[in-house]
Amino acid sequence: MTGAAVRLSRVSVSLSGHPVLRNVNFEAGPGEFVAVVGPSGVGKSTLLRVIARLIQPEAGDVTVSPANGGRQARTAFVFQEPRLLPWLRVIDNVAIVAPADPDRLARARRVLTAVGLAGWERAWPRQLSGGMAQRAALARALVTEPHVLLLDEPFSAVDALTRIRLQEHVLGLWADRGFTAVLVTHDVDEAVYLADRIYILNGWPATVAAEVKVALPRPRLREDPDLARLRRDVLAALGPLPLTVEGSPGEPKI
Amino acid sequence: MAVGDLSDLKARGLRSGAPGPVRRILRAGFGVTLPWVLPAGLLGLWVLSLDRGWVRPYQLPTPPTIMSTFLELLGRGELARHVGATLNRLLAGYALGAAPGVLFGLLAGTSVNFRRFLDPTVQGLRAVPSLAWVPLFLLWFGIGEQARVYLIALGAFLPVYLNTMAAVGSVDRKLIELAGAYGFGPLKILFRVILPGSMPGVFTGLRSGLSLAWMFVVAAELIAASNGLGFMLVEGQSTMRPDRVLVSLLTFAVLGRGSDTLLAALERRLLVWRDTLAATQEERR
Numbered sequence: 001m002t003g004a005a006v007r008l009s010r011v012s013v014s015l016s017g018h019p020v021l022r023n024v025n026f027e028a029g030p031g032e033f034v035a036v037v038g039p040s041g042v043g044k045s046t047l048l049r050v051i052a053r054l055i056q057p058e059a060g061d062v063t064v065s066p067a068n069g070g071r072q073a074r075t076a077f078v079f080q081e082p083r084l085l086p087w088l089r090v091i092d093n094v095a096i097v098a099p100a101d102p103d104r105l106a107r108a109r110r111v112l113t114a115v116g117l118a119g120w121e122r123a124w125p126r127q128l129s130g131g132m133a134q135r136a137a138l139a140r141a142l143v144t145e146p147h148v149l150l151l152d153e154p155f156s157a158v159d160a161l162t163r164i165r166l167q168e169h170v171l172g173l174w175a176d177r178g179f180t181a182v183l184v185t186h187d188v189d190e191a192v193y194l195a196d197r198i199y200i201l202n203g204w205p206a207t208v209a210a211e212v213k214v215a216l217p218r219p220r221l222r223e224d225p226d227l228a229r230l231r232r233d234v235l236a237a238l239g240p241l242p243l244t245v246e247g248s249p250g251e252p253k254i
Numbered sequence: 255m256a257v258g259d260l261s262d263l264k265a266r267g268l269r270s271g272a273p274g275p276v277r278r279i280l281r282a283g284f285g286v287t288l289p290w291v292l293p294a295g296l297l298g299l300w301v302l303s304l305d306r307g308w309v310r311p312y313q314l315p316t317p318p319t320i321m322s323t324f325l326e327l328l329g330r331g332e333l334a335r336h337v338g339a340t341l342n343r344l345l346a347g348y349a350l351g352a353a354p355g356v357l358f359g360l361l362a363g364t365s366v367n368f369r370r371f372l373d374p375t376v377q378g379l380r381a382v383p384s385l386a387w388v389p390l391f392l393l394w395f396g397i398g399e400q401a402r403v404y405l406i407a408l409g410a411f412l413p414v415y416l417n418t419m420a421a422v423g424s425v426d427r428k429l430i431e432l433a434g435a436y437g438f439g440p441l442k443i444l445f446r447v448i449l450p451g452s453m454p455g456v457f458t459g460l461r462s463g464l465s466l467a468w469m470f471v472v473a474a475e476l477i478a479a480s481n482g483l484g485f486m487l488v489e490g491q492s493t494m495r496p497d498r499v500l501v502s503l504l505t506f507a508v509l510g511r512g513s514d515t516l517l518a519a520l521e522r523r524l525l526v527w528r529d530t531l532a533a534t535q536e537e538r539r
Contacts, residue, residue: 052435
């Protein structure tokens, strides 16, 4: 599996008549881990949905092209909530998005094992804890062998310990499989720990306020003073707290 | 213990903590006995009130009288004939009402235009108390099987349609977005997301449709029939035979309860995934 290059140039989006993004330029190279941070309601999730082609921009270009020269880039989405279909067992929740071939169940079983859910294939989603359900959602994304993995605050609804474990999991899978990762988060610590590069969205309608490169070797240490310094840079670029967008009608949470 | 094991243990919690064998038998015994307490009490009150002369036997026959009437009707094949006639028209009417109820409910739930087209008319028809249709149905279809079956179909249609439409409307939009993000086509969204997601509501409709179908079969047979359990009621009343009336009533109760139990069992089987109190209680039994 290889990554894809994601490129948004001068993208503008309005939702229900309200401008949300204005002239946003964004790039993620093949296999790169890019984070997008910004105050809540600024349009981070909208940016991710534009890449996934769930939202059509009113202006600008969006291209997602696989590094290996293939024509169709596959994107996979992990939402803030697991969004497992409650009427399907865990394995079927994963297999339902896999390419339709006789191998699909075996493939689903393999990714479930990769996310640490071996033995839970026949469980119903209601029987999983929050962290396990989110890992199942991750497995569902991986089974499509995506070129680009889009992560919409996927760790925000789980407890702190589970969050750390999930972050390590995603990092491991990313290093292993080489997909491009775009992570939307409001957690600056998370962004500097995980990403190669951080886009900071701000204003209303939102534009890219700053771009911060995280040129630190991996594996990183969470207590690394360089991470703390970068964290201060990102927070400074975000401007004064509280982190809400003035005058914004708020991004519709979908 | 690794960090992740904590959450796994939490999820397993529901399955563990099995009680010992003695407690399990006691608990099972209590579970089996509890539903019979109220009927047994009512039966006791019945016998007591006849014994003390609070009611006359011609108003309320004794349980043994009813039993012997029941056995007599059963032996002559009369009860089977009436039950057969009632079940036949109930099933025909129910199928004729519930199937389009589900279909139109799905269509109205998924298509705004279809809803605009059909729903105002159905809501208008709903405003008419259903039994008020009886004279018109008799005029249109004559005093025959057709009128009875159509009446039952009308009774079953409305709750099935309304519940199905509401259920489709209440399918989580986030799941539809998920389906879009993974490139599901419209048919896959319909059959893999919307349909299973609305099943709980469809079953609510099917069950209330069935209970209305029972109501309408009685109405139809009370007014115009020469057989069926409803006819037994009228006949029992006009011949001053409360025992026959009660046999008919009890048969209705058993059949109505039985048919609902069947549907409920089907519902439990198909909707075992539900994250509800009822589903988890079922799982622990």
